[in-house]
Amino acid sequence: MAPNDLGQMIVEHYAVSGTDLAEALQSLPSIRPDASALSEADAALFDESDFAEDDRAYARVTVETLGRVARLINTAYSGGQVAELLGVNESRVRQRRADRTLWAIQDRGGWVFPALQFEDEAGRRGQIRGLDQVLPALPDDLHPVSVAGFLTAPQADLRVDGRSVSPLDWLRSGGDIRLVLSVAEVADWASR
Incomplete structure (x- = not known):
């Protein structure tokens, strides 16, 4: 090639x-x-x-x-963009990054916030409901690809209309946050 x-x-x-x-x-x-x-x-x-x-x-x-x-x-947002999306100041965004209720990835000495954790559609703006509780439950040294994989991969214990859905889809559908937390708790993080 x-x-x-x-x-x-x-x-x-x-x-x-x-x-x-x-x-x-x-x-x-x-x-x-x-x-x-x-x-x-x-x-x-x-x-x-x-x-x-x-x-x-x-x-x-x-x-x-x-x-x-x-x-x-x-495709990530800057801290300023997240502040605007959430209706808070950048200081609050930094606090939420530090307490891991917002997911951030280091990039060129700064932080960016993966877009997949946010809603930015008509009628829905902000972080996906419940992620502020799920993110701190994930291992803090988890690679960004593993975090994205967990959030977007269908999980057998999360079912909507008879089919397995991802934690993000589960939370968007109004599913119980505690069930996502239990899935995260039993996940095999050995391959992270």
């Missing part, structure tokens, strides 16, 4: 520029690709079962994660 092709794929797939993607790289924790290497016995077992090793898997996961972080940052 030529460099131009890669840049175009990034723009089309993630709706961010290559520069934004590169800047998102700075938010990733240091991870050694060999940290999860299999023991020789386990590797032999997989080889015997004809499971091939994918040398490019780590690179794909890294690029996918970078794209998601870049998109979160690229």
Whole structure:
């Protein structure tokens, strides 16, 4: 794949520029690709079962994660925009970031607030109901992609009209906040 092709794929797939993607790289924790290497016995077992090793898997996961972080940052609100949306001053936004009732991501030495936590439609403005209680219940060292994944992925225990919905959709529908808190409490955060 030529460099131009890669840049175009990034723009089309993630709706961010290559520069934004590169800047998102700075938010990733240091991870050694060999940290999860299999023991020789386990590797032999997989080889015997004809499971091939994918040398490019780590690179794909890294690029996918970078794209998601870049998109979160690229679509996020500034502190001033959040203050206006919530009808408060920027000092209150900083307080809420500090007490984790607003979700913020560091970006270039400052903070941005992922848009997915807010309503900004006719008749609905502000943070999605209940998130001010859910966000502090999440592990404070959770990666931004994991936070977004938890908030947007359908959860088996959250059902509307017989189908599983995400915590955000559950809260938007008026669902009980305590149920989202219990889902967060039992979530397997080991892979964060």
